[in-house]
Amino acid sequence: MQLPTLDLIVFILITFGNVLFGASFFFKNKTAGQFTSGGGNLPAWVVGMSIFATFVSSISFLALPGNAYSTNWNALVFSFSIPVAAILAVKFFVPLYRGIGSISAYNYLEMRFGTWARVYASACYLLTQLMRTGAILLLLALPINALFGFNIKTIIIVTGIAVTLYSMLGGIQAVVWTDAIQGIVLIAGAIVSALVITFSMPEGPSQVFEIAAANNKFSLGSFGSSLSESTFWVILIYGLFINLQNYGIDQNFVQRYMATSSDKQAKSSALFGSLLYVPVSVIFFYIGTALYSYYTARPELLPAELTQPGMGDKVFPYFIVNGLPTGITGLLIAAIFAAGMSTVSTSLNSTATIILTDYYQRYINKNASEKSSMSVLYISSMVIGFLGVLIALSLVGVESVLDAWWSLASIFSGGMLGLFLLAFLSRKVRRIDAIVGVIVGALVIIWMSLSPLYFNSENLLAFRSPFHSNLTIVIGTLVIFLLGFVSMKFFFRKK
Structure with missing residues (x-):
């Protein structure tokens, strides 16, 4: 379909404004420490917003409403585990890594179990992030293609180049600050969507809850003891382990622990970023449930093909294009892009950091100068971005x-x-x-x-x-x- 001019302008301004803003931090990166940790002087609220944006991808923006539309709020139980993991991080993990003083999450494993542990963990991390970069670039391109018909491979290449550019030039400062902006755009887009759907109900906002409650859409899942089904307890335990992994061993999080000036600020940023995700995820689930009520009340507005089983993920994109006012659609597309760009830029910066600290400085040049270290960071960011684009292109279809x-x-x-x-x-x-x-x-x-x-x-x-x-x-x-x-x-x- 043809994108309205106003939507296109909003999308371009937000998206490319973010890229240019991130690239501007090139002039503040004189040392490897500034590139990987911002010199340890980044504001706590910005780091917290970056942690939040790391939690959310463009897939979350579309998949969570799709899940709530098709089923219920069972998957929201994952968010209930986040405060527990955040409290454990503040009490144990943040002091641990800041006490060690290493920007690498895997230096601690070497201290405990030797070189093999650090190489094993860092290699697993690099492989995971490399494939994650490719997967997110592809999954980011799919809804944009479905919404506006842009060529998938073109979207992948343009997005990959843009994110790699500002991540490579701006380092962690660009990643964290653009994450903060992208997180704000994402939240604004979600709130606007929820409000528009709610106040578009034929009989008023209360009809959302009447229809949803009658169809058990607010259920958190079974409280049974089955280990083969997606029960409340299975999702809760899964969420706890995933979030312990994020806070305990994920390089993305460890770098942010080191990006603030004190233990107190690091702890407050960890708490702020993680706890912010809980209410925002509620908004995502509400959007899906509200869409169910909206199209139940007005079934003539939903194409027949989207009423088939398994099509829940496509209902929200359809509403974005056909149910939102002009200009707001551009904001929502920018929010989806922002979430994907945030995830990819974080992966690029963290993998470049691990290549420098766990391999180059560890095995190739133990007395590396600032100049050679910065060269490794720039080259690593560029290579990982390039490989991510190639992986995404190879996964198309x-x-x-x-x-x-x-x-x-x-x-x-x-x-x-x-x-x-x-x-x-x-x-x-x-x-x-x-x-x-x-x-x-x-x-x-x-x-x-x-x-x-x-x-x-x-x-x-x-x-x-x-x-x-x-x-x-x-x-x-x-x-x-x-x-x-x-x-x-x-x-x-x-x-």
Whole structure:
């Protein structure tokens, strides 16, 4: 469809204004420390907004309303675990990393278990972020293509170049400040959408709640004990482990702990960013539920193809184009772009930092000058951005490959979290104990992640994992943690 001129102007101003603003920080990056941590002088509220924006991707902006439209509020339970993880981060993780003083999240693992642990975790992180960059660039292009018909590959290339440019030139300061702006645009877009839908109901705002309640749309899911279904407890436990992983071992978060001037500011930014996500996610779910009520009350406004099962994710994009006033549509598209750009820029900066600290300065040039360090950061950002674009282009039209990647992502992340918890919770766990735990735990995670993809025939069903896919990281992490302790107590003990 043809994009109205006003919407196009709003979209261009917000999107390219962000890019130019981020690139302007090039003149403030004189040292590697300024590039990776902003010199430790960034405002707490900006870092907090950046943490929030890191939580939210363009997929969240569309998938959460789509989920609420198709089902209920079960997935919102994930957000309930965030305050718990945030409090644990403030109490334990922030002081840990700031006390060590290293910008790398994986230096701590080397201190506890040796070089192998740091290389294992950092390599898993680099692979995860590289593929994540490609996946987000593709998933960002899909709704834009569906909304306005722009060529998918062109969207990927233009977006990839723009984000790589300001991430490479501006460093963490560009990432954090543009994250803050993008987060504000995202919140504004969500609030405006929710208000427009609510006040467009034929019988007034109360009709949203009447229709939704009559159809059980506010349900948080079953409170049963099943481990194979998406119950309240499965989602809550899954969310707790995922968020412990984010705060405990994710380089994106650790860099932000180091970006403020004091422990107090680092803690307040961690709390602010994480807790802000909770009410915003409620708005996303409300949008989906309100859309259900809106199109139930006015079914003639929804095309027949969007009423079919599995089309829930496309209802909100349809409303953005056809139900919002001109100008507001441009704001919403800019918000979707902003969320995706925020995720990609964060990945680019964090991977460049790990390449510098965990590989170049560790194995290639231990006495690297500021000039050579900055060169590594610039080149790494550019190469990762380029590879991310290539990966996104290679995934166009190959949905099964994308599904397989999300399964592989849990393999990497599960092992990292289990290893971190072994290191953090006991000083007596040895290197060999950690190795045993990681090997067995990784095998369990691989089985749980891939068995649903490969054990589909009747004679192989017995080999499939009986657990819900969200429990992969939970069970894998527990296996690593518990086996590490068992090994410490009973195996490889010297007389």
